[in-house]
Amino acid sequence: MLHYPPTLAYAQQQDQDDPLRSFRDKFLIPKKDGKTITYLCGNSLGLQPKSVRQVLERELDVWQNHGVEGWFEGKEPWLYYHKYCKQTLAEIVGAKPSEVCPMNNLTVNLHLMLTSFYRPEGTRTRVLTVAGDFPSDQYALETHVRSRGLDPADTIIEIKPEAGSYTLKTETLLDAIREHQGTLALVMMSGLHYYTGQVFDMKAIAAEANRHGIKVGFDLAHAVGNAPLQLRDWGVDFATWCSYKYLNSGPGGVSGIFVHEKNHDADLPRLAGWWGYDEARRFEMTPGFVPMPGADGWQLSTPTILALAVHRASLAIFEQAGIGNLRTKSERLTGYLEYILGEINQKFGNPITIMTPAEPAARGCQLSLLVEKDGKKLFDTLVENNIIGDWREPNCIRLAPTPLYNSFEDVWRVGEVFEEFYNNANAYNSF
Known part of the structure; x- marks a missing residue:
């Protein structure tokens, strides 16, 4: 496993040096109470590209102005969508x-x-x-x-x-x-x-x-x-x-x-x-x-043209980014998350088991964490801190740092909340 300094300054520098950093701005990142959510659940539902509303309105205009002839008229007839x-x-x-x-x-x-x-x-x-x-x-x-x-x-x-x-x-x-x-x-x-x-x-x-x-x-x-x-x-x-x-x-x-x-x-x-x-x-x-x-x-x-229009808008982003470039960033992001969780394990007595293989070729961006003790409480703590992952019964947390819109600072933030959770748990147990 590579060594990653687990500091906010390091994470922010990696984001600054990231050649794909501008792609985050192509997505609508959810907010809660005015604060941007750290969204690590692309393995369940990816975020909305900003271009979606525009492409939907374009096809709605075709429907409005052409009716059924939209299948055959215009620059991009629906027939061939x-x-x-x-x-x-x-x-x-x-x-x-x-x-x-x-x-x-x-x-x-x-x-x-x-x-x-x-x-x-x-x-x-x-x-x-x-x-x-x-x-x-x-x-x-x-x-x-x-x-x-x-x-x-x-x-x-x-x-x-x-x-x-x-x-x-x-x-x-x-x-x-x-x-x-x-x-x-x-x-x-x-x-x-x-x-x-x-x-x-x-x-x-x-x-x-x-x-x-x-x-x-x-x-x-x-x-x-x-x-x-x-x-x-x-x-x-x-x-x-x-x-x-x-x-x-x-x-x-x-x-x-x-x-x-x-x-x-x-x-x-x-x-x-x-x-x-x-x-x-x-x-x-x-x-x-x-x-x-x-x-x-x-x-x-x-075909459902409106659904295809949304699909096409997202595929255009992949075309711009390049699937190979995204994979390179994905390996680094997930490697960073793996390293931070390893630091948590070393500090707090291995409370987390990473079920996902360590070899980059044997995984995508998702890490599946087995948390035998207080797993749901840990997941709820993540949610309370505006970190959205995925809970699977009975004791699995799935986190997926997605290279199109997640950042190294997102991953660092996960580590911060994990450390705070286990520090508090240890403090409670010491009484």
Whole structure:
């Protein structure tokens, strides 16, 4: 672990030297009682870009002035709106523009992807995943397996960490794929675990699955816009994500999918909708589904233009900042938080366990803290001091310093409140 002087002066100097410092000003930082909040909850909901109101008003003006003709008139007709997002999305996830499409919501897309890529046949009927994945993933897999007439208890293989460990070793996952290769139809799991903050080695997992002819897909809800992704080069078959966390596209914002080019011409079953029909012939209203090329062919319904406008506004900020630059800052910010928490542990007898891996490659910006004693009281103290993180029962605090809008001083402030909390606790216990 690098050494970071845990002083306010150091934090402020890092912010002054930060080449991305101006991007904080592109967001609306919440305030409470006139004081700016220290917001470390981008892993649940990203902050609102200042540009959002303007882009929404622009599309509302189009609606007002053109009505239904807004789909076809003006400089940027709504008919093609999903295409305006594709280039930047492709750069963020490591794909070609034809392999990505913003559409629907995450669990809807997950069901669409499972329809196409979970193809139980013969002895290969099972799905390998990680234990304790986000509930939507669990429910989607369970109900999809049942819809094929199979028993989830026998069909879904959940891989757990070793006893005494909070995270999974890559080799444990690879060994499981090798062990069950003859019965696996699909590997489907999160790319970054929502609870522990662990980034799984998607490249190695995809390579092992590909080696045995097993389809592989990832839920990237907590990874997209946060962890480095090269889905195309890794040979991932499909992925889906939400945009309201690190992509800052508003509560319940539009989701997105990745479908590898190798699957574009495959004869895959799919649940089809009008908007996925060949764009050039869509308004002929003819029977017989003819999909658009690439990921666009998995679209279902008319897109929500206002949601796409917000999404596009946030993606423009990513385009300006550069996903590689953001990752560099993220590693430093989270490293600084890790160091400060280490100092707290050293001073107060290790009251905090960081469940998230220490290796930068195995985590995004989030650190998940296990606080066995007075965890909820500590979390409430953070809130009382205008620091917004995330509480997960029974004893987990998640903090996510996000490089677009968080600062080193934000991280230093967390350490200040932690130290005050434990100083007060020690003073109380000494009586």
